[in-house]
Amino acid sequence: MAKFQGVDYFDLDDVLEDDEILVRNTVREFVEDKVIPIIEKHNRESTFPKELIPIIGELGLIGSTLPEKYGCAGMNNVAYGLVMQELERGDSGIRSFASVQGALVMYPIYTFGTEEQREHWLPKLASGEKIGCFGLTEPDYGSNPSGMKTRAEKKGDRYILNGAKMWITNGTIADVAVVWAKLDGEIRGFLVEKGTKGFSAPEMKGKHSLRASVTSELVLEDCEIPEENLLPESGGLKSPLMCLNQARYGIAWGVLGAAMACYHTALDYSQTRIQFDKPIGSFQLIQEKLTHMVTEITKGQLLCWKLGRMKDAGTLKHTQVSMAKRNNCYHALEIARMSREILGANGILDEYPVMRHAANLESVKTYEGTHEIHTLIIGQDVTGIAAFT
Amino acid sequence: MKIAVCVSHVPDTETKVKIGSDGKTIDTSGVNYILNPYDEFAVEEALKIREKDGGEVVAVSLGEDANKETLRKALAMGIDKAVLLKDEHERDSYAVAKGIAEYLKSYEPDLIFVGKQSIDYDNLQVGGLIAEFLGLPSVSVAVKLEYADGKLKAEREIEGAHEHVEVTLPCVVAAQRGLNEPRYPSLKGIMQAKKKPIEEIEAAQAESRVKVLGMKKPPEKQPGKIVGEGVDAVPELVRLLREEAKVI
Known part of the structure; x- marks a missing residue:
């Protein structure tokens, strides 16, 4: 299969900074070299690739938006999002590991903890020495x-x-x-x-x-x-919800990576799989699917890019994170399923990543606020009427 | 120890090369550029020596503004400073090496690393030429290095064997795949690289000695021919290989 070169139908690289692109390309290379070759085996055996933790830590992929004084990279949120995207192109489980450690453990210690708690835990969690x-x-x-x-x-x-x-x-x-x-x-x-x-x-x-x-x-x-x-600074349901908001932000980016992996696989397959003496990519029904996939990925990218810039500017609303999480998970799962359809029976084999991504995305669509709950969060925001308490 | 690493900004290995409208250069639209893979081995080796023996590593690249992207990657990997020798014109290996050598005369490194070749034009000349311009020994296709007491022991790949050589510093070493496993730039490294300046100097003038007259893609591959199956097909196959393909 042709090497993955990213999906960038709208020249979004134009609106990314050089260092953001370098971060993305570095993580992409790491995933290509170290994650993809071992992930199917771990998935088959239901084991977490613990051997990757030190490299993930050394690369600075955990809690990468937190300050340098705690051993973190101090990156902006777009770069962080791109890290999540590339990790999840490998596997949602790998992204989940980094996401949980950074957004749900380091973030609350940083936000609600004492200076002693920060100094004790953050550097060790950033390096992957502690989980x-x-x-x-x-x-x-x-x-x-x-x-x-x-x-x-x-x-x-x-x-x-x-x-x-x-x-x-x-x-x-x-x-x-x-x-x-x-x-x-x-x-x-x-x-x-x-x-x-x-x-x-x-x-x-x-x-x-x-x-x-x-x-x-x-x-x-x-x-x-x-x-x-x-x-000490935690208090009320708002505190854990603030953490979830961080994690949901990472998920909105992450699932784009899974979707890209599926789209890339399906596109490559459609160009090489011959039926009725021609590549199946020449058939209209396949082209319609591919068009839908690349369009939804592109829309998701635009959502995430703006979301990231707003997060950095401090103008982000949690309802906007809900929209991106909800939309991108929904379409990533849809893309994974379409990709499976394009691959026909081959799609169910773990020779291809699509069924693994599809199965993973069923969880991702549900965790950190289900699709339905995010629907109601936005519903409440636009109508001013809560459909749940 | 002062170490210089020469890095080149080349099209990604996955690029589907299209020839430009002038028929002499490649069409660069939509092409992704990367740090030349062989130069990554050179950068890694320089960093390893610095980590062991201390000193400073400078990355040097000759070309356009776009080369800064490649210099940034080298900085993110851990290089201390970067120099862009600016020239917007195409240069052949001779003129590139001349431009770099002129700069290195003033920097006076103890060790100069290059990748054994750049994967764009594959001339494999720059390392040797720099050594010649500076009157230094050079070691090409190095797969193993050991530095101690001012001497460098190197292992070179030669046809079917490895050659062990020893050189005195300063010298030029051209890195081959297998020399090491290049590190990934860490996110912290990338952040630090943003703060490191890239010095820009006009590249010393040098006339190219080789003029590109034109570029042509190899002819489209013709479909193969099946002459039969099993032992019965052998005589016909041999006849065709001898008379038609003229390879035996």
């Missing part, structure tokens, strides 16, 4: 996290945590969990370290999606943590 996870969702509280049952109780100079979290990326391999629990009725963030008595993180098995990523439960049974593990 983190984020525990908000519970078995009975997904789209309505405000109903969470996990509780924290102050006892002397310690907090006692009780409850259970579910669908936690990186959970089992994490050295630290950012756990959200109600303290006197208010949602607060706590740092729970691996090995703390009363804390366990069993891996969830049997996934048909995100197989090259670790997904876990977090179990807290009279789990005692020192009082300095509270994230």
Whole structure:
């Protein structure tokens, strides 16, 4: 198959800075060399490629928008988005790893933590020496996290945590969990370290999606943590939602990478697969699909590019992030399915990446705010009437 | 130790080359440019020596403003400073080497690295020419280097074998694939590269000695011919190879 050269139908490179392009090309090269050759095996065996963590850390792909003084790259949000895009061209699981670590662990420690907490955790998380996870969702509280049952109780100079979290990326391999629990009725963030008595993180098995990523439960049974593990500036549901907003931003970019991988595969296949004595790309029904795919990718790119510039300018609204996440996930999944159709029976084989991406995107469409919840967030924004509470 | 690495800005290996309307140059529209892959080995080796023995590494590129993109990548990989020798005109290998050598006379490096060839015109000449202009020894197609006590031991690829050589510094080394595995520029490196200046100097004038008269694509490949199957087809195949293809 021809080497992936990016998808840039609207000359978007023109509106990117040189260093943003260099970041993107570097991550693209890394994914081509180190991720794509091993990813199908990990997906088949349902294992996370832990061997990539040190290189991902060394390259600076974790928490890359945070300041240099914490060992991070201090990049802008467009460059960060391009990193997510290229990682997810490899696999949504790899992007999820970096996304969770950066947006859902480092970001809350940076935003709600003390200087000691920042200095202790951020450099180690940035380098990949330590791994983190984020525990908000519970078995009975997904789209309505405000109903969470996990509780924290102050006892002397310690907090006692009780409850259970579910669908936690990186959970089992994490050295630290950012756990959200109600303290006197208010949602607060706590740092729970691996090995703390009363804390366990069993891996969830049997996934048909995100197989090259670790997904876990977090179990807290009279789990005692020192009082300095509270994230002092966190307070209310707004705090975890601010984190999710960061992660959703990365997802909006990331899924474009998965979509590009599928489009690239389908385009190449359509030019080389011969039926009725000609390449299938010469048939109108195939051309219609390819046109739809490249158009939706291009629209998604434009959304993300503007989203990134607004995020850097500080003018971004969370409803705009919802729109980009919702739209891009929806179309990335649609593109993956179309790509599978163009590849016919070959599309189901793991010789091609499309079925893996399609399966992954089913999760990505649902996590960090389902397609439906984002629909209602925008619905509320435009009508002024909430369809949910 | 002062090390200079000569880097060239070339079309990506995946480029489908189209000949320009003048018939003498390539059509550059829509072409992605990259740091010449062999120069990446040169950059990596220079950085490894600096990390071990200290010193400074400068990247030098001769050409247009666009070459800055390639210099930025070298800076992002960890090079200390970059120099663009400006010239908008096409130069042959002789004139490129002359321009670079003139600059290096003033920089006085202990070690000069080049890629063994640039993948655009594939002349494999610049390293040797720079050495000649500066009166220095040169080692081409180097696949292994060891530097100690002012001497450089090198392993060169030759037909079917490796040749072990030793040279004194200063010298020119042309890097071959296999010399090392070039690092990726890290995001931090890319951010730092933004702050490093690229010095711009007018390239020393030099007349090209080779004039390109025209470029032509190789003829379209003709479809193959199946002369039969199994042992029975062998005599006919041999006859065609001898009489038609005239290769045996």
